[in-house]
Amino acid sequence: MATAKTNLILNADSYKASHFLQYPANTTNVSSYIESRGGKFKQSVFFGLQMFIKEYLLTPITQNDIDEAEIILTAHGVPFNKDGWQYILDTYNGFLPIEIEALPEGTIVPERTVMAQVKNTDPNCAWLTSYIETSILRAVWYPTTVATKSWYCKKIIQKYLQKTADSTDGLAFKLHDFGARGATTEEAAAIGGLAHLVNFQGTDTLSALVAGRKYYGADMAGFSIPAAEHSTITSWGKDNEAKAYENMLNQFAGPNKLVAVVSDSYDLWNAIDNIWGEELRDQVINNGGTVVIRPDSGNPVEVVTETIERLMNKFGFKTNSKGYRVLPDCVRVIQGDGVSLDSIEDILKAMDAKKLSAENVAFGMGAELLQKINRDTLKFAMKASAVKINDQWHDVFKDPITDTSKRSKKGRLAVIKNQQGVLETIREDQLNDQNSLLKTVYKNGELLVNSTFDEVRKLTEAF
Template sequence: MTVNPILNSDSYKLSHWVQYPPGTDGMYSYVAARGGTASHVLFFGLQALLKDYLSQRITMAHIAEAEALAALHGLPFNRAGFERIVKKHHGYWPVRIRAVAEGELIPTGVPMVTIESTDPELFWVVSFLETALLRVWYPISVATRSFRAKEIIRRYLLQTADDLSGLPFKLHDFGARGVSSYESSEIGGMAHLVNFMGSDTLAALVAARRHYHEPCAAFSIPAAEHATITAWGRRHEGEAFGNMLAHFAKPGALLAVVSDSYDVFHAVSELWGERLRQQVMDSGATVVIRPDSGEPVQVVAEVVERLAASFGTTLNGKGYRVLNHVRVIQGDGVNLASIDAILSRLAKLGYSADNVAFGMGAELLQKLDRDTHKMALKCSAISVGGQWRDVFKDPVTDPGKRSLGGRVVAARDSRGAWGVNTLERVSDADLQMRVVWENGQLLLDEDFATIRARAAAHLAN
C-alpha cells in the first residue's frame, strides 16, 4: 500500500507548526514505556518501521493531495514547510534518530528512541512524526509478550528437562488470522520470532527477510485442521488420522494432528492409543497431538496421561517422564498464565516440559495495545534562539504521566544498570543509543541473527 507521508499523521498536527514559542529552532523528543504489565520491555521493530515509512520521499504530488484534503477537513496547511522538505532535503524528513540496540531489554521509563530536528526552520517535523514513529509500540509489545512466555517455558525446562534444545520451538505463532491486517501479521509475527523459531505466519518470514536480511526466520510442520479431519465424517476419524500418518509420518519427521473434533479422550486412547499405536511407533516420526477445546490445564494433563498409558515414557536425567513417539501442542486458551499453569500441573504429575508445546494466536499478536506498556512519544526539549530548554508535562491528576525534560538518552553506569542521562552530560562509554537514521539515510542495518542473540542473552542472566 502506498502512503502519502504527510497524511501518515494525526489531523491536529497540521496546525501545530504555528503553536510553538516565537524563535523556536529545534525540537527533541523521546519514546519510552511508562509502565503497564511489565517492568521491562524488549525493544524491536524500529528498523522495519524506518525502512517502510521514513525512507519514502515526500513529493509535490503528496503536498498537493494533502493540502486539498486539509482544506476539506477544515485545517490549515504548512505548504511552505513541506515544499522546503522537498526542495532543500530531497523529500526526506530532516531528523536525526537515535535508538538503543534492538533486542535489548529496557526498563520502564528509559528512552528507547530519540528524535531531533536538523533544520531550524522545520523543527516541528519532530512532533509531526509522532503518529508514525510511535507505532513501534506494537512490535515492542509483541516481542515483550513472547519473551515473557519464553522466560516461563525456560524455567520449567530447567526444572524438568535434560537440556534447553527444544526451547526455540516451544511457542508457535498461530496469530495471522487473528490480527487486523496483513501488515500486522508481518510486524507482530516478526517480533515473536526474535524469541522463537516456530510460526505459521508466513508474512513474518517475508518481513524478516525484507527488513532484517534473514533468509528463513521460522519453521513449521505438516499439520491437520478440523476440516481435513471432519471431512472424513465422525465414523472415519481414525482413517483421517491414518491418512496423516501415511503422508507425513517418516523417520525423524514431525506432524501435528488436531484430535478434538468429536471426543478428544476417545481419539487419544482408542484411536491413537490402540488402533494407530503400532503404526505411529513403526513410522519413526513424532506425532504431535493437538487438543483444541476445553479447560486447557485439565485437558492437557489428561491427554498426556492417556498418551503415557498407551505409548509409555522414558525417565530423563532429572527424574521426569518424557513421552515416547508422541507429544502434545496446546493452541486454545493459551496465554502467559495458562502456559505457567499447564507446565506447573505437568511437573507436579512428574512429566517434563519437553512433552508439550504451545500455539498462541490473537493473545500473541492482537490482544495488546499501546497502553499494555503505556508507550508514549514526548517532547522533552526545544531550542529557542539557539538555547535549549527543558519541556515536560506533570499532570496533578496522574503522576504516572509525568514526562522527562531535557535532551534525554538511555545510559548505563559502571555497574551496568540502566538509567536516564542527557546528551550534555553523558559520556561516550555510558551512552546506550546509536544514531540509526539521519536526514533520509539508514545508518545502521542489523541482521535478525544479531538481534536474536542479543535478546537471548537476557535469558541467561
C-alpha cells in the same frame, strides 16, 4: 508489506497539522523521546524501528503527496503547512530532515528508559519532530509489545524446562505463532509475527517471514510442519476418523519428520485411547518421526495434563534424570486453544505437580499474542523533552498533578549502563566521558544502522 506508497503526510493525527503554528517564535529544534512508562511488564524487548524506517522514511514525499494532503486536510478543517512540506521536498528531495537515535534492536530495556530519541536537523522544520509521533510511536510500541510478551512466555517455559527436563534444547520451538488470522491487517500480522520470532523459531504466520527477509535480511526466520485442521479431519466423516488420522501419517510421517494432528473434532479421549493408542499405535511408534497430538477445546490445564497421561498409558514413558516423566520420542502434544502468558504457567505448573516434564508439550498462541495488546500494555509514550529557541536549548516536560505516572523527562537525553550494569537514562550534558548507548540510526533520508535478524536475536538472548 505496504501494497502501495503511503502518503506520510497523512500518516498522522489530525491535530498535528496545526502544530506548526503553536511553537514559540524562533523555535528551531524540538527533541522528543520514546519510552515505556511501565504497565504489565517491567522490561521490554525493543524491536521494530528498522522496519518503519525502511518502509516509510527511505521513500521521499512527492509533490503528489503534498497536493493530496492539501486537499484532504483543508477539507477536513485543519490548517495545512504547505510551505513547510514544500521546503522539505525542494531542499531534501522529499526525505525528512530528522535524526533518530535508538538503542540496538533486541535490547532488553527497563521501564522508563529511553528507547529512541528524535529531533529535527533543519531549523526551519522544528514542527516536524512531533508531527511524526503518530507513525513512529505506533511503529515502536506494537512490535516491542509483542516481542516483550513473547519473551516473558519464553522465560516461563525456560524456567519449567530447566526444572523438569534434561535439556532446554527445544526451547526455540515451544511457542508457535497461530496469530495471523486474528491480526487486524496483513501488515500487523507481519510486524507482530516477526516480533515473536525474535524469541522463538516456530510460526504459521507467513507474512512474518517476508518481513524478516525484507527488513532484516533473514533468509528464513521461522519454521513450521504439516498439520491438520478440523475441516481436513471432519471431511472424512465421523465414522472414518481413524482413516483421516491414518492419511496424515501416510502423507507426512516418516524418519525425523513431525506432523501435527488436531484430534478433538469429536471425542478427544476416544481418539487417544482407541485410535492413536490402539488402531494406529504401531504405525506411530514405527514411523521414525514424531506425531504431535493437538487438543483444541476444553479447560487447557485439565485437557493438557490428561492428554499426556492418557498418551503415556498407551505409549509408555521414561523418567528423566530429574525424576519427571517423558513421552517416547514418537509422540508429543501441542496446546493451541486458550493459550496465554498466564495459562502457559498454569499448565506447566499443573504438569510439574504431576511429575510430567515440560518437554512433553509445546504451545500455539493466536490473537493473544498478536492482537490482545495495546499501547497501554506497556504505557508507551513519545514526549518532547527539549526545544531550542534563539539558539538556546530549554527543558520541556509535563508534570500533571492528577497523574504523576505521566511525568515526563527533561532535556536532551542519553542512555548508559550504570555501575550495577543496568540501563539508565541521563541527561546528555551529564555524559562526561561516557558514550550514550543511543546511536543514530537514521538521518536526513539515510539509514545508518542496518541490523540483521541474527544480531537482534543474539542481543535479546544475552539477557
